[in-house]
Amino acid sequence: MFSRYHFLIIAALIMLPFNHLYAQTHQQTKAKRFFSGQKMLVSYREGGPVYGTYFFLEIHYCRSGNYLLYGQSRKQTVLGNEQVNNWQDKGTWNIISFQGNTALQYQSTSGRRDLIPIQLLPDGSVWVNESVSIRKRGRAQCR
DSSP: OOOHHHHHHHHHHHHHHHHHHHHHHHHHHHHHHHHTTEEEEEEEEESOTTTOEEEEEEEEEOTTSEEEEEEEEEEEOTTSOEEEEEEEEEEEEEEEEETTEEEEEEEETTSOEEEEEOEEOTTSOEEOOTTOEEEEEEEOOOO
């Protein structure tokens, strides 16, 4: 025979997975709001302190789920010159849950796919890792 106590325990166990899914969905919704319709400046460095390459990405995250990217890399050469490369990219983006974490997923029209784990911070900003800076720079200019 089931007592009222057993019923409450079973009900709590049944609801536990749904509460977990709600928390992930809530984080995903907050992250999607953070990016959607925004122009972002993403900057980071790869390589060593002397001859590392600096990357600056202006990314327009359209509400439609598309993105436009304008990128630039800068690198000091051994001869003391600065090598600058510019490029553009476009594709689709989405916020998903991956291995229990919130992640930014994108797919370029060239076929490149990537998944970047992100964390929402209490101040409303997004953190990727120590070497990546993400700053809002106004409204996305979507076509």
